[in-house]
Amino acid sequence: MKEKKLNPATLCIKAGWDPKKGEPRQVPIYQTTTFKYETSEQMADLFDLKAAGYFYTRLQNPTNDFVAAKIAALEGGTSAMLTSSGQAASLFAVLNLCDAGDHFVSASTIYGGTFNLFAITLKKMGIECTFVDADASEEEICAAFRPNTKLLFGETLTNPAVNVLDIEKFARIAHSHGVPLIVDNTFPTPINCRPFEWGADIVTHATTKYMDGHSTSVGGAIVDSGNFDWSAHADKFPCMTEPDPSYHGLAYARSFGKNAFITKATVQLMRDLGSIASPFNAYLLNVGLESLQVRVERHCANAQKMAEYLSENKEVAWIKYPGLPGDKYHELAQKQFTDGRSSGVMCFGIKGGRERSIKFMDNLKLINIVTHVADAASCVLHPASHTHRQLTDEQLIAAGVQPDLIRFSVGLEDTDDLIADMEQAFAAIR
Ligand SMILES: *Cc1c(COP(=O)(O)O)cnc(C)c1O
Secondary structure: OOOOOOOHHHHHHHOOOOOOOOOOOOOOOOOOOEOOOOOHHHHHHHHOOOOOOOOEOOOOOHHHHHHHHHHHHHHOOOEEEEEOOHHHHHHHHHHOOOOOOOEEEEEOOOOHHHHHHHHHHHHHOOOEEEEEOOOOOHHHHHOOOOOOEEEEEEEOEOOOOOOEOOHHHHHHHHHHOOOOEEEEOOOOHHHHOOHHHHOOOEEEEEOOOOOOOOOOOOOEEEEEOOOOOOHHHOOOOHHHHOOEHHHOOEOHHHHHHHHHHHHHHHHHHHHHHOOOOOHHHHHHHHHHHHOHHHHHHHHHHHHHHHHHHHHOOOOEEEEEOOOOOOOOOHHHHHHHOHHHOOOOEEEEEEOOHHHHHHHHHHOOOOOEEOOOOOOOOOEEEOOOOOOOOOOOHHHHHHOOOOOOOEEEEOOOOOHHHHHHHHHHHHHHHO
């Protein structure tokens, strides 16, 4: 009998850890650094990747793998790995394909931390990134490609500008240059967007955000669709098809097929750079994942109400939320996102500019000022003074961040209470 594909809400609970008779209902925490074997040879086979098994938590841990498998199932991918943060996931996704001297192309409207990683830190390591306007024509974006370009990167829903990425367009551009499309799907989560269905090859996540959902644990994930054919582009990706001297001549694409990307990132990058998630954090992440579907739906329903309230407020100069019919990305969100839902995040500016926006924020009582989004508790942030502080005005505009922009992440509180909080803050600055 062919197994019926389970729906996302069911996968949130059932995928990954599948307890047998008498086993714990909740994923066990393997809080251990190492794993015992009976003969020296058994261990040697693990080191040679001849046998699968756990030996040291820096490389792999069962708790982490159960949780990664759940995320892979939600995204519809072949394999996944957890990382210690979203930043580590972005770093590993790029380093898995780029060596010093290589180049890649990225949308400029991306998370501030990712922008910094790509523009400054990777550059120091000899890897160059060209930033493009994600809304530019295909010809303009193609012009950024070079013979040594190894990948195209974008965010499916950008933080903080909430621009929607045209994933099909980006996939076409990447594939016409023989490289994979990697997308950061943190904001929509697989509940609202499944990038592989639109042609993306690899997905990254800051699980820190909605997946965890309760501000408990920083973490990241990388998921592979298994769709990119490394062997067909062996000239560009010898790292996937040629023997790896650090593994006695093992070639990842040949030995691991659709799991080559994650296997290589685990045995090379995790081994050498060690950004492993702690098993305890993976356990907390799994608890968050169990309610991801219901939480994301409620975050989005609440955000829709708040966006409608703000769009009708005379004090608000402008608002961006893909759920609003007039929004630049409304149509694309309707097409690409499940039931047109984007996320619980929006941004807006207050009449009177930067100073008045900040004053408004300072007067909020219920809504927190924190460097966070996608939390059960509603929060606001002023990116120009906080997350994007290190960017120049030019880079701010390129990242889609106006100086008066307030990022508002709508939580799971009652929207009547959130509206009352905003009303009193507006009254205080009048
Ligand atoms: C937060 C975030 C990151 C970085 O994640 P950390 O877990 O904070 O390292 C990357 N991408 C997006 C879209 C994010 O919102």
